[in-house]
Amino acid sequence: MANVPNWLVPLIIRATGRNKVFVTEAGALERIRERVARPEPFEPPKKLRTDVEVKREDAAGWPVFTITPTGGKARGSVVYLHGGGWVNEIVALQWQFAAQIAAEASTVVTVPIYPLVPKGTAAEALRGAREIAESSLKAHGSVVLVGDSAGGQISLSTAQVLRDAGVALPLTVLVSPAVDQTFNNPRIPGVQPSDPWLAVPGGRVLADKWRGELKLTDPVVSPLFGKFKGLGPLAIYTGTRDVLNPDAHLLAEKATDAGVEVSFTEQVGQLHVYPLLPTKIGAAARRDIAERIKSALS
Numbered sequence: 001m002a003n004v005p006n007w008l009v010p011l012i013i014r015a016t017g018r019n020k021v022f023v024t025e026a027g028a029l030e031r032i033r034e035r036v037a038r039p040e041p042f043e044p045p046k047k048l049r050t051d052v053e054v055k056r057e058d059a060a061g062w063p064v065f066t067i068t069p070t071g072g073k074a075r076g077s078v079v080y081l082h083g084g085g086w087v088n089e090i091v092a093l094q095w096q097f098a099a100q101i102a103a104e105a106s107t108v109v110t111v112p113i114y115p116l117v118p119k120g121t122a123a124e125a126l127r128g129a130r131e132i133a134e135s136s137l138k139a140h141g142s143v144v145l146v147g148d149s150a151g152g153q154i155s156l157s158t159a160q161v162l163r164d165a166g167v168a169l170p171l172t173v174l175v176s177p178a179v180d181q182t183f184n185n186p187r188i189p190g191v192q193p194s195d196p197w198l199a200v201p202g203g204r205v206l207a208d209k210w211r212g213e214l215k216l217t218d219p220v221v222s223p224l225f226g227k228f229k230g231l232g233p234l235a236i237y238t239g240t241r242d243v244l245n246p247d248a249h250l251l252a253e254k255a256t257d258a259g260v261e262v263s264f265t266e267q268v269g270q271l272h273v274y275p276l277l278p279t280k281i282g283a284a285a286r287r288d289i290a291e292r293i294k295s296a297l298s
Contacts, residue, residue: 004278009271010196019197021085021206028202031087032118032209040089042113049099059135060128063113067102076170076297077108077140079133081125081158083149083176083273085203086117086210093276094148097286101146104290107297110136114154121212122157122221129158137167144293145172148273149244150210152177156223156251159231169232171296173289176238176273179224180247181207181216187246194241197272203243224251228258235263235292237285239270263292 004012013019021031044054044065053068068074080098082090090113102109112132114125129145136143147155152174159172183200192199211221219226224247234255238248245266252264265288267274267281275285 003280003283006269006279006281009277009279013197013271019199021087022197022199022202024199025201025205028087028205031202032206035087035116036118042089044095044099044111045092048095049103051103052099054099060112060131062115062128064132065111065113067099067109067111069103069106071103072106074102074106074108074140076142076144077110077136078102078105078144078146078293079110079112079129079136079155081112081114081129081145081147081151081154083147083151083178084116085206086120086150087206089113089116093278097148097276100286101290101293104287105294105297107144107293108136108140117206117209120210122153122210122218123212123214125154126157126161126220129154130161133158133162134167142170142297144170144296146175146289146293147173147177148175148276150178153179153181153221153223157220157226160219160223160226160228163230163232168230171233171235171293172231173235173293174237174248174251175275175289176242176244177236177248177251178203178244179222179251181211181222183207183243185246185250188243191241191243191245195243195272196241198243200243224254228255228260231255231258231260233261233263233296235265235289237265237275237289238267239272239274240266240268241270242272244272
């Protein structure tokens, strides 16, 4: 990834219209209509990395890709759930993130392409993610869940369900996770003016579609309302210019109070999913994530 100056990222987000889906309710509804009419491609870039191999083997009724490092023996596995507001498909930066984890953590990374709104729901995503995580655990002996943004919600909900089934994961990595779809945290309005990307109006529309028949406070939809006791370690990454940052703090507090080992990395002035962005601080965060995963799978 090329290094982009931090100050330039918000300008790129606004210039490319990446924030339009979140800024207004109308923008969110328009994006849903666009995705129905013109589904986005989800295949990985043809030139991803020379030190990994990518294969597609569908599972849980979804397209599923497996990224395997070509140099040396892989240890354990990762299931990576991409973000995108439950409406946007996986993009190149996310593919590059998954491939970097595979190469630098020397592990097999599975990338499910889960159904998005208006067809996909939180319950369906949880069902498939759990099935794939359990298959990865059986095949590779251990599995780490990784998710950014909306994928962070799916990852944490899945970790809670696996915990209930007696599986304590060695690590769950949450990058700017969306853990409370009510958007009722009283600190959010104070953060909103500084966030050039996400916003509450569109977020609420998308969350309402994603919940299906469940309540927004159901842990399947909003894992912040779930139980944390017995979860394996959590690694949380968040930037202060992100409307999801206040809930990341609540997540860390609730998990810590429940006796969960929590690593909380907050970067002042950084945006939503900053570890995935092509900046120097993003590159440092990606290396840190890969190292954490490698250590957890050792």
